[in-house]
Amino acid sequence: MTFPFDITIQLNQSGITGIQNKTIKVNGGITTFLGPNGSGKTQLLRGLKNSLGTHSNGKKIRYVSAGRLGPMETYRSDYDGQRGGRPRFDEATFGNKSSTTRRHQNETILGDFGTLSERPDILIKVQERLRKLFKRDLTLDWDGGVLKVFFSRVDETNNNNYSSAREASGLLHLVAILASLYDDEVGCLLIDEPEVSLHPQLQSFVMDEIIKVAGANNQPGKKLVFISTHSTEFIEISSVQQLSTIVFCKDILDQPVQIDPTIGEFQSRKLQALLTRLGQEHKLALFCHSPLLVEGPSDEIICSAINRKLNINLEAAGSQILPVTGKGQFPVVIKLMRLIGKKPALLGDADALTDNLDIISVFTTLDKANFYASELGHRDAPEFARNIYNDFCQLIANNWADIQSHAEQHYYWINRDTDKDELIAKRRSAFCWLFTTDDSTLSSIDNGGNWLTIKSRLSRLLELLEKLGCFILRKGTIEAYYQYVSTLTNDEKPNAASYEVNGLISETTENVASNYSDIIRALDYCSQAEKINEAEAIRDLLLAIVSPALAKINNESTENELKIYSKNLFGAKSSLFDLAIEVEGEDIYLIVNLASDILEVNGFPLKIKKGSNPIEIVNNSLRLN
Incomplete structure (x- = not known):
């Protein structure tokens, strides 16, 4: 072979x-x-x-199923609710002599224990590992033509045998898998x-x-x-x-x-080096469809908290937040993810755009990039990005004095590395100031028209990038969005993120959605899952019950009659709602309450007048317009 x-x-x-x-x-x-x-x-x-x-x-070809412990559950659990909480531990058996001839076809642990009964050499290999690593001994016994399995503890003086059904499920799984692995x-x-x-x-x-x-x-x-x-x-x-x-x-x-x-891509030294140091987070991304790459632990902490707060269900929808150490790793990680069939997205600091075009070019060179660029009136996406970037850099180089007093107040400028190119710090702080300043203020500075124009063009570029899965933080870094932490150092970033999360959890969803909108767009892009709305889930049933009830009620109707009527029509489903009747003069109203403590639906009780349009009232009350 x-x-x-x-x-x-x-x-x-x-x-x-x-x-x-x-x-x-x-x-x-x-x-x-x-x-x-x-x-x-x-x-x-x-x-x-x-x-x-x-x-x-x-x-032999052997298949071991995920439900391999299934036959043991009749002995390990109250499988039919009639055991009185007393499973049949000591009655556990693993087949008979004739079943051992089919042990390689059996997809459960019965096949593997059948192998242990027939192959003393495999049994010894398994026993030795159980004794030395897990302090257990394993004994097989043919009792009246059926196979029984017992365990005992080797680290105790009184090491009496006990039924295999009383052993931890993990060890039963382990014995079965080892037996199948060692079976030559x-x-x-x-x-x-x-x-x-x-x-x-x-x-x-x-x-x-x-x-x-x-x-x-x-x-x-x-x-x-x-x-x-x-x-x-x-x-x-x-x-x-x-x-x-x-x-x-x-x-x-x-x-x-x-x-x-x-293929040539895998001959890249950067990609090969990345594979040798893949951590747990990278491995988790292999299980998802659309990983969201972020720059570090702080970004991951905040994104995860927002995901939970707003019920975006990122992971359930097939995504995973993946922190990448250093923005320079973005292109190679994105390339790797695409090669294995993933659709990665990126949430990057402003410097992922202002410093150079290396990162965004990973997106503007996608096949669909030119299509999105054409919607903005441009034929070539890379050229579109390059022209805007070059004009932005040129404007800063020539007209820094216009915005200097404002831009130098930004985090990027205050914490710049004075040993590096100062022009980089200017671009970073200028970009962030543009996107945190209203247009009326921009128009009032020297050359205000030019600054407004470049802001507008940058906005179009950011829109294009977001359609491609590249999200740039307009305020600069994740920390610039914080509502509860004002100052911090690099060493404090993870602690500050945790502190911010504590405040974020107690905030209203409306404020979170407003304060973190740039981040939420990235999460929504990767999730692409419809928002869970239990009001939508119950609407059809609610209307189905309400409509005949409205037609039925009159001045002489009783609530008990209404309850029986609904139950006859809808069975147990009718118990989800409590129906009552209220009479006001000549008008008759159906009062509907939700009879559940676990459904998260606002708008109850409903008061619906006989002869009115129940669809309109239900939609308005449940905010489903």
Whole structure:
């Protein structure tokens, strides 16, 4: 067996319309499927199980499901609510003699414990690791033709055996995975979510064991290993070759993405250096679709807090805030993310635009950039950006005196590095002053018309960049948006961000939306998720219940009759609302209250006059116009 080789995954038998077979490239002993829930990883693994026959070297193909502990739950839990809180721990069994012949087809831990009962050498390997690393011993016993498994503690004097159903689920998962890894009868092993029930350190141990056995299965003790995971502990990407073993999944209807390690982009020293030092945050970004790159910890703290405060649901929508150390790393990180099929966005300080065009050119050279530029009356996006930038720099060089007294009050100027080019500090502080000053003030300074023009042109450029996913902080840095911290040093930035978050949490959502609008646009761009609105969710049911109730009520109606009537029409759903009748002279009103403490909907109680338009009243009351 020689790497790489292609495998066509058979998916056209899945029964789901529109799913086509997928082809992946196996570049090494471990192939890892990454993607959000619902992206098709499990379907790909199952399809792969049926496609590996010619690559198994005559050995078994073993698939281990994410729900592998399922058969044990009838012994470990009150699975039907009739156990009286007393699970059948001591009745746990792992199959019979005949089931061991099917152990490689069994996708649960029953197959792996069947292997342990048949292979004393594998049992010894597992037992030794349990004893030395986890202070547990493992005993298998055939009792009346059924397999029973017991554990005991080796670090206690009274080390009596106890049923496997009483053991921690993580250790049961561990034993099963180790048994499948050490089984040399298996040539191809597929594990769906090996991290289930394992704490991070235990996940790292399992990954180390996977690495030991993974390889070409025509070599002794080696097997092809395929895993689907949501855990960074099962990702090894310190080199381009390792990155090429990852299959990035977006949707089962789409072709998964893999990188070609031989293409020119991956010969870049900067990119190779980045891979060798990827941290936990970068690995987390591999699981999302649209990572949002920010400049440092302070930016991450603030963005995360705003995300939670405004219920933007960034992570659930497939994004991840990714702090990048130093703005100079932006271009290479963005390039890497695009190569692996991601759509990265950037939230950068003003200096990401004022210092040079290196960062924004990563966006203005995108294929769609010229289309957006044409909407602004320009044919070429890079030229559009370059002309505005050059004119901005020229205006500052020639007319700094016009704004000097104002711009020198800005953070960028006060904290400038006096050993570096002073012109850089001028550009930074001038940009921020322009965007924090109203047009009437600008028009009153010397050459005010020129400054207003360049501000307008810069605004158009910023609009273009934001359509491409590049967001520049108009006030300069994240700290310039703070409402609760006035002065700080570089060393204090993370502490100041935490202090700001405390104040932000107690603020109204309206004030947060106003004060942090530049940041919120970046978060919304990456989320692109519809806002959760429980009022919308209940509107149709509310109208369905209210309309016949309005038609039914009269002067002689009782609330009990109304309740029975609604229940007959809508069953249990009618209990979501309390209906009452109110008579005022000749007018009859239906009073509707929300009978739930968990739904977050304002506008109740509703008072709806018989004969009125309930749609209009409901929409107005729930603010759904």
